[in-house]
Amino acid sequence: MSMTIITVEEPKQAGQHVLEILKEQQDEGKLNGFGLATGSTMIPVYETLVNSDISFEEVTAFNLDEYVGLDDSNKNSYAFFMQEHLFSKKKFKRTFIPNGVAENLEEECATYERRLSEFPLDVQLLGIGENGHIAFNEPGTSFDSVTHVETLTDSTLGVNSAFFGNDEPIPATALTMGISSILAAKKIILIALGERKRFALERLLAGTVTVDYPVTALLGHADVTVITDIKGLNK
Numbered sequence: 001m002s003m004t005i006i007t008v009e010e011p012k013q014a015g016q017h018v019l020e021i022l023k024e025q026q027d028e029g030k031l032n033g034f035g036l037a038t039g040s041t042m043i044p045v046y047e048t049l050v051n052s053d054i055s056f057e058e059v060t061a062f063n064l065d066e067y068v069g070l071d072d073s074n075k076n077s078y079a080f081f082m083q084e085h086l087f088s089k090k091k092f093k094r095t096f097i098p099n100g101v102a103e104n105l106e107e108e109c110a111t112y113e114r115r116l117s118e119f120p121l122d123v124q125l126l127g128i129g130e131n132g133h134i135a136f137n138e139p140g141t142s143f144d145s146v147t148h149v150e151t152l153t154d155s156t157l158g159v160n161s162a163f164f165g166n167d168e169p170i171p172a173t174a175l176t177m178g179i180s181s182i183l184a185a186k187k188i189i190l191i192a193l194g195e196r197k198r199f200a201l202e203r204l205l206a207g208t209v210t211v212d213y214p215v216t217a218l219l220g221h222a223d224v225t226v227i228t229d230i231k232g233l234n235k
């Protein structure tokens with residue numbers, strides 16, 4: 001395991017570090033497959049990428065997850081989020097997001113996983129849930145999991161519903177890349193900003209691997225960079 005921790009003074013500096021890493025990867029020809037995340041943490045990161053000269057025209061992107069039942073015209077969907085914050089502003093070669101309105105969700109997951117193996121991820125961007133989830137892999141999810149349908153916990157429903165507009169109820173299930181699909185990425189960049197992420201990040205830094213905190217699966221990965229603005233972390 002190799003984990004690099006970058007501590008930033010201001011949350012907006014996180015995007016600058018991501019940009020530098022991506023450029024380095026690209027110079028070495030190692031940004032063909034790029035895994036993308038959603039959530040409020042990623043908004044300024046994508047803004048930095050959009051305002052830079054980096055090109056994604058040769059990049060195939062995969063998003064981590066999507067709510068079941070929301071299509072790309074729904075403002076609360078991750079497909080809409082990606083269009084709004086990145087895809088409408090930077091051209092990619094291909095972009096994939098799990099289809100939350102697929103007729104057969106199991107089949108959708110299997111297809112997604114197959115596509116991932118066709119276009120292996122060089123870099124995976126990751127946020128973190130307050131309960132230690134990564135993508136939508138909730139506590140208890142097997143580290144061997146691949147793309148699947150996940151039932152969201154009350155904690156996640158509570159936190160994420162605050163971001164839901166239009167008084168729409170938050171779906172109780174989501175499609176998500178599994179933990180093993182995430183760990184297959186050659187390089188992982190985890191961004192944890194704000195005090196509300198302290199508990200989850202400290203579970204990772206504590207160094208004990210447990211399915212109770214899915215983020216601790218990263219302890220088994222060879223190349224993880226953590227970008228955080230949280231000071232005085234207990235390890």
Ligand SMILES: N[C@@H]1[C@@H](O)[C@H](O)[C@@H](COP(=O)(O)O)O[C@@H]1O
Nearest residue numbers: 039040041042127128129135136
């Ligand atoms: N499925 C996403 C996660 O991939 C993301 O890491 C998390 C954090 O979101 P935020 O950046 O808004 O804190 O939100 C959702 O649950």
